Amino acid sequence: MVEPRDHTRGVPDPILHIEGLSKRFGGVRAVNNASFAVQRGTLTSLIGPNGAGKTTLFNLVTGFDRPDKGRVHFDGHNITGHSPPEIARKGLVRTFQLARDLSRLTVFENLLLAAQHQKGERLIVALVPIPMWRSQEKANSERAEELLELFRLTHLRNERAGNLSGGQRKLVDLARAMMMRPSMVLLDEPMAGVNPTLTEQLLERIVALRDEGLTFLLVEHDMDVVMRVSERVIVMAEGRVIAGGTPSEVRNDPAVIEAYLGVTVDRED
Amino acid sequence: MTSPEPVSPDSGGPPPRRGAASPLARILPEVDDRWMAHWPMMLLGLVILYNVLPGAYGEYVVSVAVLGSMFAIGALGLNVHYGFAGLLNFGHVMFLMVGAYTTALLVSGRGMNIFLAMLIGAVVASVLGLVVGAFSLRLRTDYLAIVTIAMAEMGRVIIKNSGSFRVDPLTGSGKTIGTGGVFGVQNFSSGFNSFLDTTLPFVNSHAWQLFIFNAVVITIILYMTWTLRRSPWGRALRAIREDEDIAAALGKPTFLLKLQAFAVGGFIGAFAGVAFALNNNFIDPDTWLPIFTFRIWIAMIMGGAGTIFGPVLGAMLLQSIFSLVRFLPNIAASPLFGWIPESLVSSNRIFALQGMLLGLLIMLVVIFRPQGVLGSREDLILEGT
Numbered sequence: 317m318v319e320p321r322d323h324t325r326g327v328p329d330p331i332l333h334i335e336g337l338s339k340r341f342g343g344v345r346a347v348n349n350a351s352f353a354v355q356r357g358t359l360t361s362l363i364g365p366n367g368a369g370k371t372t373l374f375n376l377v378t379g380f381d382r383p384d385k386g387r388v389h390f391d392g393h394n395i396t397g398h399s400p401p402e403i404a405r406k407g408l409v410r411t412f413q414l415a416r417d418l419s420r421l422t423v424f425e426n427l428l429l430a431a432q433h434q435k436g437e438r439l440i441v442a443l444v445p446i447p448m449w450r451s452q453e454k455a456n457s458e459r460a461e462e463l464l465e466l467f468r469l470t471h472l473r474n475e476r477a478g479n480l481s482g483g484q485r486k487l488v489d490l491a492r493a494m495m496m497r498p499s500m501v502l503l504d505e506p507m508a509g510v511n512p513t514l515t516e517q518l519l520e521r522i523v524a525l526r527d528e529g530l531t532f533l534l535v536e537h538d539m540d541v542v543m544r545v546s547e548r549v550i551v552m553a554e555g556r557v558i559a560g561g562t563p564s565e566v567r568n569d570p571a572v573i574e575a576y577l578g579v580t581v582d583r584e585d
Numbered sequence: 586m587t588s589p590e591p592v593s594p595d596s597g598g599p600p601p602r603r604g605a606a607s608p609l610a611r612i613l614p615e616v617d618d619r620w621m622a623h624w625p626m627m628l629l630g631l632v633i634l635y636n637v638l639p640g641a642y643g644e645y646v647v648s649v650a651v652l653g654s655m656f657a658i659g660a661l662g663l664n665v666h667y668g669f670a671g672l673l674n675f676g677h678v679m680f681l682m683v684g685a686y687t688t689a690l691l692v693s694g695r696g697m698n699i700f701l702a703m704l705i706g707a708v709v710a711s712v713l714g715l716v717v718g719a720f721s722l723r724l725r726t727d728y729l730a731i732v733t734i735a736m737a738e739m740g741r742v743i744i745k746n747s748g749s750f751r752v753d754p755l756t757g758s759g760k761t762i763g764t765g766g767v768f769g770v771q772n773f774s775s776g777f778n779s780f781l782d783t784t785l786p787f788v789n790s791h792a793w794q795l796f797i798f799n800a801v802v803i804t805i806i807l808y809m810t811w812t813l814r815r816s817p818w819g820r821a822l823r824a825i826r827e828d829e830d831i832a833a834a835l836g837k838p839t840f841l842l843k844l845q846a847f848a849v850g851g852f853i854g855a856f857a858g859v860a861f862a863l864n865n866n867f868i869d870p871d872t873w874l875p876i877f878t879f880r881i882w883i884a885m886i887m888g889g890a891g892t893i894f895g896p897v898l899g900a901m902l903l904q905s906i907f908s909l910v911r912f913l914p915n916i917a918a919s920p921l922f923g924w925i926p927e928s929l930v931s932s933n934r935i936f937a938l939q940g941m942l943l944g945l946l947i948m949l950v951v952i953f954r955p956q957g958v959l960g961s962r963e964d965l966i967l968e969g970t
């Protein structure tokens with residue numbers, strides 16, 4: 317199954333499709349008429365200078381901000397304007413740029429919380445003195461233990477998330493996202509603050525999950541990483557999508573070089 | 586990657602917590618179960634105190650415990666709001682008021698069975714919670730505080746001015762069941778009192794009978810809140826309290842969960858109002874002033890918000906301190922304290938003194954033990970990190 321893929325040639329099958337998405341904050345056009353599609357089962361990177369609008373775009377897609385204009389389609393549904401929990405339950409899961417953990421919950425509880433369709437989260441079930449949710453909780457616990465192992469977090473299992481380092485929190489975020497069994501994950505700089513060895517392991521993990529069919533949209537500033545792991549790269553600058561294509565196409569795009577270096581490159585067309 | 590090996594819960598890392606070795610503890614989330622020891626200890630302490638103190642004093646201590654237990658029920662309800670879900674409810678007294686009025690009116694006006702009336706009172710209070718919550722729980726937490734305090738005051742003023750309506754929407758028969766307006770409602774406890782006399786014939790003190798009833802209610806609520814707290818529902822609420830955005834990103838229906846917590850806390854709070862009403866055999870609108878809510882808040886904070894038993898402990902402590910103030914005139918009259926001006930501690934100043942004491946207590950708790958007696962220091966430090 318670990319065949320290299322080339323989705324640029326296969327039949328297009330977009331899992332996420334955004335059209336003309338725009339968002340202003342006062343005078344700032346944080347996202348300006350952005351359109352692109354992410355193909356199912358790919359690892360696509362979203363790059364751009366600081367302030368390009370990447371995080372805002374994530375917020376618009378996942379319901380944390382309302383777009384002024386435009387539409388978001390996920391897995392055949394129009395999810396524009398849906399609430400964050402609705403979107404998450406559809407299988408479109410995000411992590412946050414600044415790792416945000418539930419400080420007073422343990423790492424293990426952070427993971428358990430993320431399991432979906434929990435019977436015990438219904439008040440009626442929770443009120444029953446005999447925990448009818450126990451068998452489900454047990455199954456979820458097993459999966460959580462597996463993920464802790466996978467992300468090298470087992471030794472922190474019972475630690476409160478608030479006591480972790482920034483890099484450790486990033487790992488918890490990612491493990492927690494996986495606990496939700498998503499079909500697509502938006503990762504906002506998941507490797508920021510994580511040491512190089514661990515970054516490599518994280519990347520391996522992400523690529524392996526991609527090979528199992530999970531779709532990723534990755535915001536990342538490390539160009540080496542982006543060029544190495546992504547099948548497609550989307551470039552934003554000042555709120556606009558200025559380029560999109562394979563890593564090599566994007567690398568040689570004059571508009572991209574201009575956006576990154578701030579110099580004008582002579583265009584041939 | 587090969588499939589991970591089974592992991593022992595104790596491999597490295599911080600030391601396992603209390604009970605982490607048992608297989609159950611690996612499945613059930615870690616929840617404060619100290620209440621199972623603290624609550625019987627407190628009851629035993631009261632029995633001992635009653636027996637060692639001379640007659641009238643023992644009786645007085647029990648009457649203090651009756652009041653304290655009433656505040657404890659209120660604080661247990663508020664704990665579901667604030668301790669579990671982080672909801673700043675500054676109008677908690679409205680749930681007590683609605684519970685008390687519904688019960689009192691159903692009993693005095695329609696002759697309903699007291700326990701059925703109580704249950705209806707609690708259901709009405711939780712429905713009120715759903716209605717108030719529906720339009721205020723989407724607001725930022727500080728707005729919620731303002732809306733709840735305003736709702737409670739509005740309700741009180743409406744009842745105060747509603748005595749003349751006296752209509753019975755249920756039958757239309759013309760039989761009137763008004764709220765009594767400013768005059769209040771009275772004489773609805775006789776059925777309850779005779780129930781106590783028949784079920785507790787060996788207890789010949791009315792204060793003890795009331796306390797035993799309240800203690801049963803508290804035990805049920807403790808068990809209920811503990812069950813909720815350790816359930817995934819309780820965990821989701823804790824997550825909301827930490828960071829609502831994260832909970833939403835994890836697919837939790839945050840609004841619905843907060844609404845449910847609001848209704849559950851209101852349901853519990855109603856019983857505090859009922860206990861208060863049955864204790865006094867009289868209620869009027871001015872029973873439910875904002876200061877009532879604040880006393881419940883202080884009780885909960887003092888004992889430890891978010892713990893299971895903290896609200897009960899805090900309420901009992903607060904009521905004990907309050908009741909001691911009553912003895913100030915006697916103390917000042919003794920030769921040892923002759924230097925205290927009598928005018929300062931005269932009995933008509935007691936209310937003012939209690940108010941000052943309330944302020945002092947808040948300051949002491951905030952400075953020396955902001956997490957409350959039973960709260961965890963670590964929880965406090967980690968808040969908002």
Ligand SMILES: Nc1ncnc2c1ncn2[C@@H]1O[C@H](COP(=O)(O)OP(=O)(O)OP(=O)(O)O)[C@@H](O)[C@H]1O
Nearest residue numbers: 341344346364365366367368369370371372373413
């Ligand atoms: N809530 C907000 N209110 C006002 N302005 C905002 C808000 N959120 C984002 N912006 C502005 O929108 C623009 C895009 O910000 P955004 O955080 O999306 O950039 P980014 O591409 O994620 O940058 P970085 O790589 O630094 O994370 C910035 O100019 C920012 O100041």
Ligand SMILES: [Mg+2]
Nearest residue numbers: 370371372413
């Ligand atoms: Mg960003």
